[in-house]
Amino acid sequence: xxxxxxxxxxxxRGAWRGExxxxxxxxxxxxxxxxxxxxxxxxxxxxxGLGAGEVLLMSATVFAGGSQFVAIDLWGTPLAVAGIVLxxxxxxxRHVLMGAAIAPHLAHWPRARAYGALFLLADxxxxxxxxxxxxxxxxxxxYLALSVPLYLTWCACTTLGARFGHLIEDPAAWGFxxxxxxxxxxxxxxxxxxxxxxxxxxxxxxxxxxxxxxxxGVWYILLGAATGAAMGALLADPEPxxxxxxxxxxx
Amino acid sequence: xxxxxxxxxxxxxxxxxxxxxxxxxxVQRARLGRRARGALEAVPGAILIALxxxxxxxxxxxxxxxxxxTVLAALRLPTLAAIVIGIGSVVLLRALIG
Numbered sequence: 001x002x003x004x005x006x007x008x009x010x011x012x013r014g015a016w017r018g019e020x021x022x023x024x025x026x027x028x029x030x031x032x033x034x035x036x037x038x039x040x041x042x043x044x045x046x047x048x049g050l051g052a053g054e055v056l057l058m059s060a061t062v063f064a065g066g067s068q069f070v071a072i073d074l075w076g077t078p079l080a081v082a083g084i085v086l087x088x089x090x091x092x093x094r095h096v097l098m099g100a101a102i103a104p105h106l107a108h109w110p111r112a113r114a115y116g117a118l119f120l121l122a123d124x125x126x127x128x129x130x131x132x133x134x135x136x137x138x139x140x141x142x143y144l145a146l147s148v149p150l151y152l153t154w155c156a157c158t159t160l161g162a163r164f165g166h167l168i169e170d171p172a173a174w175g176f177x178x179x180x181x182x183x184x185x186x187x188x189x190x191x192x193x194x195x196x197x198x199x200x201x202x203x204x205x206x207x208x209x210x211x212x213x214x215x216x217g218v219w220y221i222l223l224g225a226a227t228g229a230a231m232g233a234l235l236a237d238p239e240p241x242x243x244x245x246x247x248x249x250x251x
Numbered sequence: 252x253x254x255x256x257x258x259x260x261x262x263x264x265x266x267x268x269x270x271x272x273x274x275x276x277x278v279q280r281a282r283l284g285r286r287a288r289g290a291l292e293a294v295p296g297a298i299l300i301a302l303x304x305x306x307x308x309x310x311x312x313x314x315x316x317x318x319x320x321t322v323l324a325a326l327r328l329p330t331l332a333a334i335v336i337g338i339g340s341v342v343l344l345r346a347l348i349g
Contacts, residue, residue: 029334054256061264071263079255085262092270094298099274101294106275118271123302130295175342178314181303182321182337189325191296204297205304212305224301225294232293233286 016141023145026132030124031150033179034065035157041068042161048075055162059155063122066218067091068158091218097225098126105133113140120147122154124180127187134191196235204228313344 038059045055050072062068067088074084099118106114117140121129125147132138132146192198208224215223283291307318321337328336 026330029331033334050256051252054252054260057252058260058263061260062267064267067263067267071259079253079259081255081259081262084259085266088263089266089270092267095267095270096274096277097291097294097298099271099276100278101274101291103275103278114275115272118275119268121271127295127299175338175345178306178317178338178341179334181306181314181318182334184299184303185307185318185321185337186325186330186333188296188299189322190330191299197293198296200293201296201300204293205300205308208301208304209309212309220305221298221301224304225297228297228301229290229293232297233290236286236289 019139019141020145022132023142024149026128027146027149029179029183030128031153033176033183034124034150035153036174036176037065038154038157039161041065041072042158042163043165044069044161045072045075045158046162046165048072049077050075050162052159052163056155056159059158062088063120063151063154064088064092064095065122065154070218087217094221094225095121097229098123102126102130102133102138105130105138108137109140117143117147120151122147122150124183125150127184131187131190197232199235200228200231203231311345312348313341317341317344 042052042055045058046052050058058068058071070087070091071084074080074087098121102121106117109117120143125143128146129138129143132142188201204224204227207227208220211220211223278291281287303318307314317337317340320340321333324333324336
């Protein structure tokens with residue numbers, strides 16, 4: 001009996017090691033490209049008068065680069081508290097869609113664990129978790145091994161940037177601004193499921209480009225995504241789900 | 252820490268978590284028809300491409316070409332290699348054609 005328990009524990013430990021290894025491998029390019037931006041954000045924040053402690057608190061409680069950059073941009077004296085919070089909400093609205101999209105992969109998780117995990121749902125974490133859930137199964141070990149290192153790196157590097165000033169002047173000079181595009185392009189390639197499922201992407205890209213030139217801020221992301229989603233609804237699979245077929249019901 | 256700074260950070264944190272938890276919460280409550288499912292299925296790709304579209308399609312020839320190279324590399328090579336090639340391409344192309 002003890003031997004069986006020992007073997008079972010060893011098997012589980014092996015599975016966990018596999019999940020952790022996969023997560024770290026998936027995460028590596030993200031961490032490498034996020035670090036310079038974190039350092040930059042920290043140094044920008046320091047220039048705007050924030051202390052290292054304040055930067056750390058913001059990174060640790062928000063963990064959303066896009067909105068943090070916007071907030072730092074808006075930072076001033078007197079501090080526009082409501083304006084910055086509203087801007088944060090708007091910049092991060094896409095997370096609503098992201099949370100909805102990943103919900104099926106969290107269906108087998110206890111509610112509390114899911115709500116805890118959602119705190120760490122940065123863009124790249126979401127995208128990689130989605131791919132993991134689609135290909136294999138999204139488990140908490142993988143998710144933690146994926147999100148916690150990024151979270152720690154983000155907090156540490158933004159704080160370091162604030163504490164030590166100009167560490168990276170211009171990520172664009174090193175192509176780091178393109179790094180996220182490269183990462184997301186690779187993810188898109190792995191998510192590709194044929195032209196029918198790809199058409200919403202084309203629509204989204206077109207609308208995003210147009211909206212980007214016409215509208216301020218980050219509306220282009222929402223408009224692109226919304227149009228893409230609408231196209232997805234239009235092209236929705238005519239086949240009813242097998243479970244619905246059994247019940248003799250159409251959708 | 253000044254109280255307005257603390258208030259701003261707290262507001263940002265709450266707003267951000269609300270957006271992350273909100274979508275999941277909404278989906279728990281709604282029974283999704285096939286069109287809603289079709290829409291949700293399109294969301295990940297639509298968001299990813301919307302995020303990068305202005306950079307790769309509306310910036311300059313270097314970015315667009317580098318994006319194409321990245322996609323081609325991603326079809327054949329492991330992800331990390333494709334990313335390195337993509338970043339290398341954009342640096343090179345920016346130097347060559349701006």
